[in-house]
Amino acid sequence: MISDAGWTLIFLAIAFAATMAGRFMVRRFGVHFRPLRAYTVLPELAANAVEGNRRVHFSLGSSALGQPSTISALASAEVIYRLSERLAISRLTPLITLSDPITLPLAQDTLRRAYEYRRNMAYYRSSAAAWYPQGPRSLAFAAGVASLSADADADSNVLLGRFGYETALIGESALRYDQRLIAHSDLVEGQAVAFAQADEMLYGEELYVGPAYMNGTALERGGVIALDVLRWLVILGILVVALQEAIRR
């Protein structure tokens, strides 16, 4: 019988092998992915914000380094970096809000790297990454974020990471101030609210393939293939277990 630790290692080994195989396939054959509307809209949104001299507000929600949402925070930061790279030619620094203090340096560094890449450090403001304390139901955070975004006259709100019901407050404010809303959440509640309110949304694992869709490296694009392999393995696993159970009965 394989232990939980054994399963973890097996799963990681498969993911690693599939990522490397995917990287090889991308380099050797060139692979085209199905279009995801949100990743088509996001670069356009960045371009419009620069042209219109408006800000874009990004939020990581309660994604936190050192917590189970660490990877969600890293993936969101990477997508924000790809977009900030485009926004960093503007004088208006994009805003990043979050509710975990450990993640604050990650957000500040994401912006700094983007401005450094564009050699436009004169316009970088570390205070553009703002931490809002999180209450028991995150609503204080959402209220703060919504008001900051409105006061800064943001063109759009891009929510990536971990959000719950509080997304509704941010969505309502976006509607009132005529801001676009592109949302993702790795929590089911947040995802449901985003479905109702967002102009575009990313479902579940779509956040993690963001870099691959925005000028991704071969390894990042290989990761999308690995994700598909793992997805099919899980589907097969569920089918086998269901069949086994049906036969046993």
Add this chain to the structure above:
Amino acid sequence: MGRHLLVNFLATVTVISMGLVTLIGLVSGEDTTPATFASFLIRLVSVIAAVALFVGVLNLIAVHMGRFVRSEHGWPYSLIALVTALAVIVLRILDRADIWPGKLKGEQISVRVFESVQVSLESALAALLVFFLVYAAYRLLRRRVTVWNVAFSAVVVIVLLGSIPLKRTDALADVRDWLIRVPVSAGARGLLIGVGLGTVTVGVRVLIGQDRSFRG
């Protein structure tokens, strides 16, 4: 350029080694050296969290101080935030010093203030959420009528009506229970499995040092 490369190299080596050590520690048995070391690293995160919280408070003060000094739109709210932050810090210090006389002796006033202000405000906001969501469902149908939008709105209506505690809505309550037990539960699991798989693939990229977020 050389310094930049060296910093990137050191950051990558640190991330890969710490990641692997923690992974080995987590899959090792209890009380083994790797497990103890992994546990130490995880405890270290708690210490960093405490320091980061302090940095977060400083950031909050800096952001609102900046808005107040530059008289940006909404500066009175920033002033309120600053005064409130200062008041809570002072209250907490007074609580720790245990200076409250008479009936208040031994009371934690800062906790009481937090519960009576923050919790009440959040409860009020939470109560508004249902209206926002119902309005969002209505807007969804006005914007674009698709099968999924209709399904979403129908489920919202059924769940809301099924939650009414009246005898004649028993059938709707049953439908609501079935919806939550079967399709909602299945969809939620699917979503969470997807998030888990995404986490694994990005995790692999971090473990092999290909994630760029920690580099200079």
